Amino acid sequence: MNVQSQLMKLDKRQLTRIIRKREDGWQNLMSLLGTKYDKKTHLKYRFPGRLDNMTLNSLYRGDGFAKKVVTLPVHHMLREWFKVDGDTEGTFQDIYKMIKLKKHLKTHLTWDRLHGGSGMLVGLDDGGELHDPVNYNRLKGIRFIKVYDRWLIHHNVNYRDEDPNSPTYGELLYYDIIPPRGNQFVVHRDRIHILDGLEISMQEKHANQEWGDSVLQAAYEYVKGLANIYSNVESIIEDFVQTILKIENLQQLIATGREDLVKKRMEILDLGRSMMNTMLLDDKEDYDKKASQTRGVEKVIQEFAIALSAVSNIPVTLLMGRSPAGMDATGESDLTIFYDWISSLQEDKALDVIDWINFRIVNSSEYNVSTNEPAVIFNPLYQPTEKEIVETRKDQAEIDAMYIDRGVLLSNEVRQSRFGGETYSHDTVVEGELEPEDRVPPVGGEEEKEEDEE
Numbered sequence: 001m002n003v004q005s006q007l008m009k010l011d012k013r014q015l016t017r018i019i020r021k022r023e024d025g026w027q028n029l030m031s032l033l034g035t036k037y038d039k040k041t042h043l044k045y046r047f048p049g050r051l052d053n054m055t056l057n058s059l060y061r062g063d064g065f066a067k068k069v070v071t072l073p074v075h076h077m078l079r080e081w082f083k084v085d086g087d088t089e090g091t092f093q094d095i096y097k098m099i100k101l102k103k104h105l106k107t108h109l110t111w112d113r114l115h116g117g118s119g120m121l122v123g124l125d126d127g128g129e130l131h132d133p134v135n136y137n138r139l140k141g142i143r144f145i146k147v148y149d150r151w152l153i154h155h156n157v158n159y160r161d162e163d164p165n166s167p168t169y170g171e172l173l174y175y176d177i178i179p180p181r182g183n184q185f186v187v188h189r190d191r192i193h194i195l196d197g198l199e200i201s202m203q204e205k206h207a208n209q210e211w212g213d214s215v216l217q218a219a220y221e222y223v224k225g226l227a228n229i230y231s232n233v234e235s236i237i238e239d240f241v242q243t244i245l246k247i248e249n250l251q252q253l254i255a256t257g258r259e260d261l262v263k264k265r266m267e268i269l270d271l272g273r274s275m276m277n278t279m280l281l282d283d284k285e286d287y288d289k290k291a292s293q294t295r296g297v298e299k300v301i302q303e304f305a306i307a308l309s310a311v312s313n314i315p316v317t318l319l320m321g322r323s324p325a326g327m328d329a330t331g332e333s334d335l336t337i338f339y340d341w342i343s344s345l346q347e348d349k350a351l352d353v354i355d356w357i358n359f360r361i362v363n364s365s366e367y368n369v370s371t372n373e374p375a376v377i378f379n380p381l382y383q384p385t386e387k388e389i390v391e392t393r394k395d396q397a398e399i400d401a402m403y404i405d406r407g408v409l410l411s412n413e414v415r416q417s418r419f420g421g422e423t424y425s426h427d428t429v430v431e432g433e434l435e436p437e438d439r440v441p442p443v444g445g446e447e448e449k450e451e452d453e454e
Contacts, residue, residue: 050208051217053115053151059216059223060114066216066223068319069312074109076342077350078102080379084358086371095142095361095369104145105353108195112349116197117150117211119175120353124191124360131174134190134360141366142357150197152178155210172210193356195349215312222308229304313341339381346378396426 051059059066081102084092096102104120111118123144126135159174168189175192178184196205197212205212216223247262254262302316309316315334358374361367384392396418403409409428417428 070114082378085375107147111149112195113215115149116214119148119153120193121146131186136363141364219311226304
């Protein structure tokens with residue numbers, strides 16, 4: 001008996017008692033809206049559980065969508081690299097190449113997104129061991145870099161700073177590293193940079209062994225859903241056309257143990273269809289084909305792709321590897337939002353690692369760097385096409401010509417500003433006050449005025 005049938009048997013006093021138990025909001029006894037029998041009052045979210053190491057590794061290696069969610073943002077974060085303001089000699093970039101920073105930084109950021117945490121161990125030549133604080137007075141340089149995912153880095157509560165007056169209060173002073181091969185060792189916090197995944201509450205972080213979440217944690221159900229849709233589509237394609245053969249007295253033949261005759265008849269039909277594309281049938285046999293319906297499948301795939309795009313912050317055009325569809329669809333707005341998000345990741349994640357490395361470079365005696373306060377500037381993510389570059393320079397040339405004609409700028413100032421550096425520049429550098437003999441009279445200006453006076 002359903003709930004509505006039970007309610008019909010209740011008297012007025014019992015119905016009133018039910019209503020009074022839920023007096024907030026709208027109520028409707030016939031639809032059960034607003035009563036204790038309303039299905040929405042029992043709707044609760046249940047956390048599906050944390051993804052473990054094996055599941056995360058399997059997703060990364062075996063599911064293309066999951067891998068894209070992890071790696072695509074990292075690729076764009078480092079795609080155009082960065083420059084160091086004040087590094088006129090390119091010393092920092094040479095050091096980055098020597099220690100293979102781009103490779104290790106990519107791994108560090110990737111493991112952080114995949115596993116919810118990562119550690120980049122830097123071998124510093126300062127005469128100390130890995131478990132010793134860095135002696136910057138004796139620091140010569142960086143000897144190696146190794147990256148470990150969070151599952152190989154253990155938080156030991158005995159290493160926690162318990163001094164409330166310390167700037168590192170509550171944080172670990174040392175980390176236990178357990179490599180896949182080799183013996184466990186202890187590292188001082190000065191020698192390892194830690195990224196701890198996506199931010200979660202302090203209680204959840206404590207329950208997660210002091211680590212944050214993987215980016216696949218919240219996207220897992222959507223990745224699974226999209227992969228399941230493609231798997232079902234594959235099954236539809238495999239069974240797209242079903243052949244139906246009607247044989248008289250088929251049940252009787254099977255019941256009397258004469259299945260071999262049925263199989264032989266099917267083999268003869270397949271042979272005839274393969275050789276001559278012709279079906280030879282008895283007058284009481286019937287042959288037909290039924291095709292599966294695929295209408296609407298593309299729409300379903302698109303909706304699942306949009307859902308995964310929403311939770312991963314990756315545009316559908318990049319996630320699915322195809323151009324935007326529809327009239328006037330360019331995808332430029334999606335890319336603009338995506339690049340803004342990537343820029344924030346660069347500031348929040350990549351910059352923290354680079355500044356940490358730069359501090360050790362600046363304090364190393366072997367590196368003769370040109371600045372002790374390196375400012376990292378990420379190169380623009382959007383790169384214009386050749387056509388856009390030509391059009392922009394054409395516009396700039398017209399403006400420069402106008403300034404020169406009116407005596408605002410000298411031709412050598414324009415030449416030096418545009419082509420005097422390593423690359424073309426839109427910034428204009430004025431040499432200073434122009435001498436009278438260097439000024440070009442404006443069109444229709446002083447010369448014409450003098451002629452009129454004469």
